[in-house]
Amino acid sequence: MRVNGEPYRTIWVDEDSWSIRIIDQTRLPWSWHVPRLTRMAEAAEAIATMRVRGAPLIGATAAYGLALALREDPSDWGLEEARDQLLGARPTAVNLRWGLDQITGAVTGLAPGDRAAAAYERAGELADSEVATCRRIGEEGLPLLEALGRERPGNEPVQILTHCNAGWLACVDWGTALAPVYQAHDRGLSVHVWVPETRPRNQGAALTVWELSQHGVPVTLIADNAAGHLLGRGRVDLCLVGTDRTTREGDVVNKIGTYPKALAAQANGVPFYVALPGSTVDWEVASGAEVPIEERDSREVTHISGLTERGEASELALVPAGTPAANPAFDVTPAGLVTGLVTERGICEASGSGLAELYPEQAG
């Protein structure tokens, strides 16, 4: 997508054909910094400190990180050592292991001298494949927005409510929930996105507002609390969110605060769609009630980051030290509240049969 008018991905091979560039997302929305990764350890650091985030991007960064490692030491021992270090950068990220497995599979059995080139090639394929999947999600979701656009008088924008950041910054390009929005905008359909700030980590305010605005899509930031009111007063035509994990029966695990928005959408007859690559469906789990919800550091609730008047990044306490705070990171939106799942293979009902029809090889 575009930044300052130029098209970008979140990760790419630099002009020197070997070093890797990423966007430092910890500095957004305040400053634009595209660090150059020249060693595996730098890739691991970028993952660990969340300069890169979002499952697909973490996977791609790990893959390129292994390619960087093999450039320096293509031995079996070097491969093993680099894998371990990258895996330790964010142990719970499923895509990280997947990205590493892909590279390992591509180079195992090759002569050491051929390994780095093969790793770069496979990493590039991975990144391209992530982009293709997200583009497909966008194409599948686009007709939903086009249909709403046709119903609008004049050129009034289609009003979309999203949550958190399910945009291109979390992927390699396009995003999931925002992919249909970018495609609609690029085709001249007038759209406007309500962006909840997404407390406690404020990914909506910091990332979604930034990426949509940079690409030219009109946005309005709101407190998470305001979403119900906007839905109640007919100010939203369609909800579009992403997901971290969808159960095989269609329950949606996503950023905390998704569930109340889905309830408000249903109560007001507004369609609520969830966009996802099929790879994030958890075929092992039937009901969202079975999914353990990660409890994160309470400091995310009791403190907040932003920019001082003098333009310096800073942090404030919102409550006195020692205030007890709970910080569940995700909630579960039951399948019954979800109008449909937008995948790279099409849109299906959020149900076991809906998913099985699109992914018969998985549902087995």
Next chain:
Amino acid sequence: MRVNGEPYRTIWVDEDSWSIRIIDQTRLPWSWHVPRLTRMAEAAEAIATMRVRGAPLIGATAAYGLALALREDPSDWGLEEARDQLLGARPTAVNLRWGLDQITGAVTGLAPGDRAAAAYERAGELADSEVATCRRIGEEGLPLLEALGRERPGNEPVQILTHCNAGWLACVDWGTALAPVYQAHDRGLSVHVWVPETRPRNQGAALTVWELSQHGVPVTLIADNAAGHLLGRGRVDLCLVGTDRTTREGDVVNKIGTYPKALAAQANGVPFYVALPGSTVDWEVASGAEVPIEERDSREVTHISGLTERGEASELALVPAGTPAANPAFDVTPAGLVTGLVTERGICEASGSGLAELYPEQAG
């Protein structure tokens, strides 16, 4: 209620029997400051800058402000002049005018020399009457908590979810939604309150956490986004919130973010009660859909206040300058989502007939 172990109201006559003390709520939760008001202009300033807030407390402060004015100039002209200045301090506060009317009524016709004493007496009666109303709300709501307490095994706390600040800081004492909680706690019933921070102004984090903790009631701060998850996972026994205005059919206008919590409560079979003095029922309006919702300064969404590491009050920007933001201040919870209205006259159904039964003289 208690602060540092000592009982307080939010406004009181000082030991000198004439100057007025208030709690400077703009400094909470960071510092405890009880300024002395010696002149009407200081009372007007305290109202205008929100050192005092909440309808009942604003009314009481205006009443005492008029008493202070009459101490200096008890003439008709002095009375008129002081009324105008106090009214201008927060023109939209209905209780402000009401408090002034009460004092004006009490002193009109009296000799100038008798007016100040009569004004103090009437202001004291007003404050006492606010306290009595809130105490009654507490007594009416208490059995709800006691019944839940009896169902709990051992001494496990009754789990309450509130929103914003509907506690004693918004009133003269006790509060509305929190009055039953304080009474339960004082009688030895184990209670625990989940307090949503209540973006964008964070009254939950800044005021509700503080006042409950000072009185010894256990609390846990959460992001507003987390309320749905807690309700979904059976972590809440009862929701108790306040209201700014209730329509005669029982629709509840309250701080933005109330409505989604009511939806999540209903979806999970958790009772959702709204506590209110009968004086806040708007008998002129039937449906909440007719109520215009105040749109406040977007700066409340784009900026946030807190304490720096060095202990200084400060403000941060959350998004780059110029980011569009919307800030509706209230939402409407339809009567159908409200289990009951807890008033000083008892608990009734949130409906026209329910309210008419408790307030037959109003429902006419």
